[in-house]
Amino acid sequence: MEEMRCNQEKNCCEECENTPSKPKPNKCTNQCCEPIELRCPADISNAICIPVLTERIYDYVCLKSGTMKLIKDLVFKVKERRGAKYGANEICVKDVLVEFDFIGLMNEDKEPRLKSYIDKKEVKFIPDECSPEFECGDVSLYNSYKNKYNIATSSSCCEKGKKTRIAQIGVEFYVCNLVITVRGKIGCEDFEACTTYSGPILNIMDGKTTPLDFIGEICLPSDEFCLNMKLKFDGCIDVDCVSPQEKFNPDSCTNPNREFKADIFSSLLVTEKIYAIVKEELVVYTSPSCIKCSDGNITSTKC
Numbered sequence: 001m002e003e004m005r006c007n008q009e010k011n012c013c014e015e016c017e018n019t020p021s022k023p024k025p026n027k028c029t030n031q032c033c034e035p036i037e038l039r040c041p042a043d044i045s046n047a048i049c050i051p052v053l054t055e056r057i058y059d060y061v062c063l064k065s066g067t068m069k070l071i072k073d074l075v076f077k078v079k080e081r082r083g084a085k086y087g088a089n090e091i092c093v094k095d096v097l098v099e100f101d102f103i104g105l106m107n108e109d110k111e112p113r114l115k116s117y118i119d120k121k122e123v124k125f126i127p128d129e130c131s132p133e134f135e136c137g138d139v140s141l142y143n144s145y146k147n148k149y150n151i152a153t154s155s156s157c158c159e160k161g162k163k164t165r166i167a168q169i170g171v172e173f174y175v176c177n178l179v180i181t182v183r184g185k186i187g188c189e190d191f192e193a194c195t196t197y198s199g200p201i202l203n204i205m206d207g208k209t210t211p212l213d214f215i216g217e218i219c220l221p222s223d224e225f226c227l228n229m230k231l232k233f234d235g236c237i238d239v240d241c242v243s244p245q246e247k248f249n250p251d252s253c254t255n256p257n258r259e260f261k262a263d264i265f266s267s268l269l270v271t272e273k274i275y276a277i278v279k280e281e282l283v284v285y286t287s288p289s290c291i292k293c294s295d296g297n298i299t300s301t302k303c
Helices: 002-010
Strands: 048-078 091-099 102-106 115-118 121-127 134-136 139-142 144-147 161-171 174-186 189-200 212-221 226-244 259-286
Touching: 048 161, 048 174, 048 212, 091 226, 091 259, 102 134, 102 226, 121 226, 134 174, 139 174, 161 259, 174 226, 212 259
Parallel strands: none
Antiparallel strands: 048 189, 048 259, 091 174, 102 139, 102 174, 115 121, 115 161, 121 144, 134 139, 144 226, 161 212, 174 189, 226 259
């Protein structure tokens, strides 16, 4: 911001000549990569070798997507306060509190409503039965997914892995029991008001959803592996500004519910965690007495 103000004061844009645009390298080119490896410093001189068939996390990435929206004429209901006499005064909002029970995707009959693309191939994801669903009235919400069919990677000249573009397009999120509470003053009287909502996020007025796109890269095996993926969404809603658009109406006939309208600036930020998982025959080194046993006994505090 400081640099922008300085440039405007010096009128640099009027004095300098326009420079031609420079070409940028293509970020979609195939790049080789390596799977996640963790080095353990533990002494394995006395370890025992055991063969296992297990699932291994090949790579793990986090993608973020968000949006901001102005919601017009949102209705707030003023809570009753003993002894308060609210006249036809200005409404001043000082504090805003946002609470909700759950943010997730809605699925009907567990049919996938999550469009995902790996390179040019569409991959179907379904809710992960190992993760509990959230019941919001008559609607089931989910935030953990797995691929419906095994994903076959394509061969590549890379020795281990190849960076692959992954994208989810038009992901629609829903919120359960969103409560926005505002506190401040009506004239000289303290007040508290709230509004509640459950449904498509940032869609209180027009009946249209605000979908998000997640686009990134993940390292996948380059030797025609069949792998699985797990997706985990974690969302957050915030309200930065509440601006009442009218004075409070104290008339019990024209405003029996003690309501007022306000415009709000709200934001949604969702983080998606993506796990690429491969099944492998591994050799595990186990070392005796490496894991210490904790005391799980129940003892009296008087002894």
